Amino acid sequence: MKGFSHFMSGVAVASFGPWAIEAAQNGNPLFFVLGGACGILPDTLDFKFYRFFYEHDVYITPDPKNPDPQYVADEYARAVAMAVDEKRYIRVKLVSIRLGADFWQQYVVKIDNDKLEVQVQFGPVVNTGQVPVEGTEKRYPTVARAKLKAKVIQTYDAGMKVDIFDGPTIGLKPMENGDLDLEFLPWHREWSHSLTVGAMLGVLVGAGVWLASGWTPAWQSFVTIAACYGVHVVEDQLGHMGSNIFYPITKLRTPGLHWMHSGDGLPNFLTVWICCLLIFWNLYRGQPAMTYHFGFIHLMMVGLVVPGLVFGALRWLLNRGQKIQMAKGDDADDEWNDSKAAG
Amino acid sequence: MSAFWLVLISVTAGTLISSVLACLPGLHIYNVMGALVLGILALEGTAHPIPPDVYLPAFTGMIVGWSMLNTIPAVLLGTPDESAMFTVLPGQKYLMAGRGFEGTMITAVGGLAGAFFLVCVMAPLAPRYLPVSQQVLKGHMHWVLWVIITFMLMSEWPKGGNRGPAGWAKFYDAWKTLLAGLATFVLAGLLGFILLTRSPVNHEVAFQNIMPAFVGLFAIPWCLLNMISAADVPPQRSAKSLAINGDVILRSVWSGGLGGGIAAYFPVVTGGVGGMLAGHATAQRDERIFIMGQGVSKFIYYVGAFMLMFVPGLNLTRGGGAWMVKALYTPMGAADYYLVLGSIAVAAGLSYLMMEPLTKLTLRFIDRFNYRHVSTVALGIILAMVYAVTGWVGLFIAAVATGIGLLPVLFGSRRLNCLGILLLPIACNMSGFGETITGWLGLT
Numbered sequence: 106m107k108g109f110s111h112f113m114s115g116v117a118v119a120s121f122g123p124w125a126i127e128a129a130q131n132g133n134p135l136f137f138v139l140g141g142a143c144g145i146l147p148d149t150l151d152f153k154f155y156r157f158f159y160e161h162d163v164y165i166t167p168d169p170k171n172p173d174p175q176y177v178a179d180e181y182a183r184a185v186a187m188a189v190d191e192k193r194y195i196r197v198k199l200v201s202i203r204l205g206a207d208f209w210q211q212y213v214v215k216i217d218n219d220k221l222e223v224q225v226q227f228g229p230v231v232n233t234g235q236v237p238v239e240g241t242e243k244r245y246p247t248v249a250r251a252k253l254k255a256k257v258i259q260t261y262d263a264g265m266k267v268d269i270f271d272g273p274t275i276g277l278k279p280m281e282n283g284d285l286d287l288e289f290l291p292w293h294r295e296w297s298h299s300l301t302v303g304a305m306l307g308v309l310v311g312a313g314v315w316l317a318s319g320w321t322p323a324w325q326s327f328v329t330i331a332a333c334y335g336v337h338v339v340e341d342q343l344g345h346m347g348s349n350i351f352y353p354i355t356k357l358r359t360p361g362l363h364w365m366h367s368g369d370g371l372p373n374f375l376t377v378w379i380c381c382l383l384i385f386w387n388l389y390r391g392q393p394a395m396t397y398h399f400g401f402i403h404l405m406m407v408g409l410v411v412p413g414l415v416f417g418a419l420r421w422l423l424n425r426g427q428k429i430q431m432a433k434g435d436d437a438d439d440e441w442n443d444s445k446a447a448g
Numbered sequence: 449m450s451a452f453w454l455v456l457i458s459v460t461a462g463t464l465i466s467s468v469l470a471c472l473p474g475l476h477i478y479n480v481m482g483a484l485v486l487g488i489l490a491l492e493g494t495a496h497p498i499p500p501d502v503y504l505p506a507f508t509g510m511i512v513g514w515s516m517l518n519t520i521p522a523v524l525l526g527t528p529d530e531s532a533m534f535t536v537l538p539g540q541k542y543l544m545a546g547r548g549f550e551g552t553m554i555t556a557v558g559g560l561a562g563a564f565f566l567v568c569v570m571a572p573l574a575p576r577y578l579p580v581s582q583q584v585l586k587g588h589m590h591w592v593l594w595v596i597i598t599f600m601l602m603s604e605w606p607k608g609g610n611r612g613p614a615g616w617a618k619f620y621d622a623w624k625t626l627l628a629g630l631a632t633f634v635l636a637g638l639l640g641f642i643l644l645t646r647s648p649v650n651h652e653v654a655f656q657n658i659m660p661a662f663v664g665l666f667a668i669p670w671c672l673l674n675m676i677s678a679a680d681v682p683p684q685r686s687a688k689s690l691a692i693n694g695d696v697i698l699r700s701v702w703s704g705g706l707g708g709g710i711a712a713y714f715p716v717v718t719g720g721v722g723g724m725l726a727g728h729a730t731a732q733r734d735e736r737i738f739i740m741g742q743g744v745s746k747f748i749y750y751v752g753a754f755m756l757m758f759v760p761g762l763n764l765t766r767g768g769g770a771w772m773v774k775a776l777y778t779p780m781g782a783a784d785y786y787l788v789l790g791s792i793a794v795a796a797g798l799s800y801l802m803m804e805p806l807t808k809l810t811l812r813f814i815d816r817f818n819y820r821h822v823s824t825v826a827l828g829i830i831l832a833m834v835y836a837v838t839g840w841v842g843l844f845i846a847a848v849a850t851g852i853g854l855l856p857v858l859f860g861s862r863r864l865n866c867l868g869i870l871l872l873p874i875a876c877n878m879s880g881f882g883e884t885i886t887g888w889l890g891l892t
Contacts (some may be wrong), residue, residue: 109728112599132880138598145602153626155618157609168613191865201610206677236541272608374702377729389584397580407577416702423694 106340107440108145110376114340115144115333117380117387119404124325126391143333147341148440150297159292161274169202172210174249178225181214188277188285189254192429195376196291197411199265199272207232211268220411225249230266256284265289274405282410288383288442294358295438298341298348303334340376343424367440380410455505455787455792462509465643465793466804470517471810473525473671474663474830477514478768479656481507485772485823500777504792508754511769512795517551517803519743524810525826526674537782538739543681548814549807550687554736556803557692558743561701564798565744566636566752571710571789574759582762590878592670592714596721597871603627603728604814604862628859631818636850636865638889644873645891646781646824648841658869659844664681664849665866667830672850674823679818684811692736700737703727712743712752712766716874719749751792758785776868807811 106114119125119140128136163184165177188195202210209301213227216446257277265273276291296302311327341348347361365372386404389395404426452456466477484507488498523539542551559878585592607624622667643649651658711717724747725737753767758779765774779785814822824858834842847871884890 106730108603109461109599109725112603113729130587131593132590135684137591138594141595141598142602145599149602152605152621153622157606157622158614159655160614164613203610231523236545262539268608385584387583387586392584392587396582397583399580412883419698420695423698425693 106344106365106378107373109149110324110380111148111337112141112145112374113377113380114336114395115140115142117143117383118333119329120384120387121332122205122325122329122386123391124321124438125280125329126388130391136325139326139329143330144337146334147297147303147337149293151295152440153295155297156274156292159274163195163197164200165197167212168200168211169204169210172202172226172227172245174212174227174245174247175251177214178223178251178407181223181225185257185277185285186254188279189283190326191262192279194279195277197275197277198266199275199296201270201272204230208238209233209269211237211266212434214265214267215374216253216257216259218258221345222250222255223251223253223257223439228266233269244250255279257287258284259287259289290440292347294341294346296352297348298338298358299350299352299355300335300338301351301354304331305337306334307331343372377411391437450798451501452480454501456600458502459505459791459794460798462506462805463513463798464509464802466510467517467799467806470514471520471806472723472829472833473521473826474833475665476659476662477510477518478772479659479771479833481510482656482742485775488776501787502771503776504787507769507773508751508788509792509798510606511750511754512563512792513799515747516556516712516796516799517806518561518715519555519746520807520810520825522802523552523555524548524807524814525822526670529628534866535539538735539662541735542739543684546682547684547687547835548681548684548811550690550737551806553687553803554690554692554739556800557589557690557697558700558745559738559747559799560702560796561697561740562704562744562747562835563792565701565705565769566748567789567793567796568757570752571755574756575761575785578756578759578764579761582764590593590875592869593716593875593878596714596725597875600721600724600862600864600871601630602863607860620852625859627856627860627867629780632852632855632861632865633868633872636849636857636868639849640869640871640873641886641891643845645886648845650841651836654843656837660838660846661849661869663830663834664846664851665853665869666863668827668846668850668864670677670821671827671830672854673857675820675827679735681814683758686814692740696736697739698736701744703729703737704741704746706747707741707744708748708752710757711749715878716870717808718870719746719869720867721871722749724864747796755788755792757790761783770843 116137117140119136122136125136127138128134163180165180165184167173169178176200179384184195184197197215202212205212208230209232211231213226213228215224215226216222217224226248228242230241230244231237258280265275267273274290276288278286278288280286286384307327307330310330311323314326315323338348338350342350342359342361343364344361345363345365347358347366349355357396382404385408386401389399454657466480468477469477469480484503488503492495516665519539524543528538539548539551539555542548558706566690606622606627609618609620612618612621643658645662646655649660679711694892705721707722707724707727708719709722710725711719717821723742728742750767750769752772754769756762757767757774758780759768765771817825831843831846834846838845849866853863853866854862856865876885883892
């Protein structure tokens with residue numbers, strides 16, 4: 106899911122603690138801030154910290170003065186050969202090609218397992234807004250190819266496109282049948298996306314609070330942190346990539362339920378909106394002297410079901426007879442692009 | 449003259465004046481309204497007082513016209529105010545592709561869609577539901593602000609650290625942008641504490657005390673950037689069709705309505721923040737929806753906030769326009785509400801009609817002159833506006849704010865962090881420790 110959905114989920118979970126509402130009514134926003142922050146924290150740890158300390162075995166760094174697609178293809182093939190020959194996990198970094206303050210050479214890496222080769226094609230020069238610069242589309246018409254020592258199985262459906270800012274990391278994992286399993290962004294959703302790590306963080310902060318302010322705020326902080334961090338992990342399990350749920354007890358990601366992609370508009374919006382309604386409901390319950398009264402079902406009908414039906418009906422009316430093509434997404438690819446595009 | 453014609457003429461005059469003024473970079477309609485409010489107050493008790501039937505529709509028209517047409521300087525001249533900030537990058541992308549007309553008109557369609565949403569969807573529901581939500585939320589505004597600040601700061605991703613071996617050097621390279629973002633937020637917040645506690649601007653122009661800072665934070669850095677780095681703007685062409693359909697409009701209203709609604713309803717949350725939240729919440733990938741959504745968001749932020757003041761049973765004042773009108777008039781029930789809603793509808797239609805000729809006029813101006821010179825002229829107008837309204841002190845504040853506003857430009861961090869100028873001091877005040885901080889700073 107997108108960062109904002111995780112963040113709002115954290116705030117919503119925090120609002121279930123009566124202590125959070127009581128503190129807020131007394132001018133203390135800390136539990137809600139903590140909830141939101143912990144909701145987005147697993148991605149923050151990955152994208153803002155861990156990835157900069159993640160070691161790579163092969164850096165594919167094309168020369169900006171002489172960009173050569175064949176070099177990229179050859180280096181990729183070398184990384185595959187390393188994984189096969191040395192029978193170990195190889196981490197490859199595809200480095201972006203910066204041509205100027207606002208210009209980047211785009212390139213795409215594709216695997217053709219039938220021909221057992223990697224294909225690299227240089228695309229247009231793009232600006233930081235990822236918009237192609239006119240006249241640069243066909244500067245490199247040839248597709249560079251290099252033979253691979255093994256099939257590289259992609260379990261996700263996104264292409265490996267490198268353009269602005271940072272290029273992606275891929276992991277090549279030897280499998281028992283001799284093929285290689287390709288992991289996109291292997292540093293992501295590893296140890297950080299774990300319920301146990303969330304609980305540990307809660308214990309650590311709770312211990313600090315206990316020393317400073319006593320037992321009651323300590324366990325309240327623990328519950329808020331562990332639950333809000335945990336809801337991120339649970340939400341990510343709804344997608345494709347999954348998370349390493351009980352690290353360090355588990356070592357690998359548990360595949361997700363494949364119900365959605367992390368960048369899908371509707372599930373993200375629904376999550377945010379339902380969170381807003383839940384927060385509203387919890388605040389209403391915590392309000393001592395309300396002159397208006399309503400039930401949970403009433404709130405959901407007025408706030409979710411009726412507007413949803415109206416929106417759905419309008420969309421159906423507006424799109425009758427038209428074929429709507431939705432862009433296919435991928436969890437890792439969505440999050441990677443978000444991290445680059447967020448301004 | 450009957451009340452109908454009086455209202456119609458007032459709203460038309462207000463809309464036309466603000467439509468033209470909106471094309472001037474750096475001038476906020478609240479500056480003009482502030483001066484008018486002072487004039488109306490001066491005429492009270494004389495033989496020629498201005499009746500509410502004249503100034504309420506006129507002010508409504510001014511806000512509507514401005515919220516719709518301030519896209520023109522933002523996109524075509526690169527001088528956005530804070531609420532139009534998110535339209536600049538995609539808008540200038542259109543400009544650089546020779547499609548500046550299309551970019552601004554898509555935003556205008558968004559504004560019109562926002563007007564429809566406000567008048568036909570929100571307005572009938574508001575008297576019934578907003579008082580309920582106000583009763584639930586009124587004690588919780590402070591933490592909502594803190595939560596928004598937290599998200600704003602946490603959701604900025606590093607842009608450096610792309611090369612070299614793993615380690616601290618790479619980490620530091622990546623965090624330069626984030627640290628610059630944090631520094632921008634804190635410095636802007638400190639400036640906000642000073643301006644909101646002990647503004648050096650003359651008290652006679654009290655409505656305008658934050659204006660030079662906003663101009664310095666948002667518009668001037670953009671002008672400077674254009675002057676230093678502007679590529680030649682290609683010849684512009686007028687599109688016969690905007691290639692939008694009902695579905696695009698519906699989805700734009702969905703995303704922009706959410707962002708603009710949040711910005712209009714919650715205090716200090718501005719159009720820029722609303723636009724950011726809408727973009728994140730609805731995860732729209734289509735650029736047209738994004739641009740149009742920003743048009744919707746901006747319209748609902750300005751006009752919706754003004755409308756809230758008139759919602760029967762709500763008694764909620766949000767936005768600079770409403771606060772100024774409150775100094776003149778206290779709304780009295782449904783009649784005023786309908787008056788304002790009618791004025792919004794008329795003004796939205798009028799200002800949409802003004803959009804095309806004024807956009808073409810501005811594009812002709814850009815076509816004729818070097819864009820770098822256009823940016824220089826825009827900067828000159830902005831500085832003249834600041835001087836005219838707030839004098840040398842205002843220019844000094846604008847200079848300080850420009851220094852802060854250039855940080856994101858230089859380091860590639862998020863410009864929205866400049867909003868610390870309002871968010872930080874007001875969130876601290878609402879949580880009850882603002883005075884402690886101003887005490888530490890020696891301001892109180």
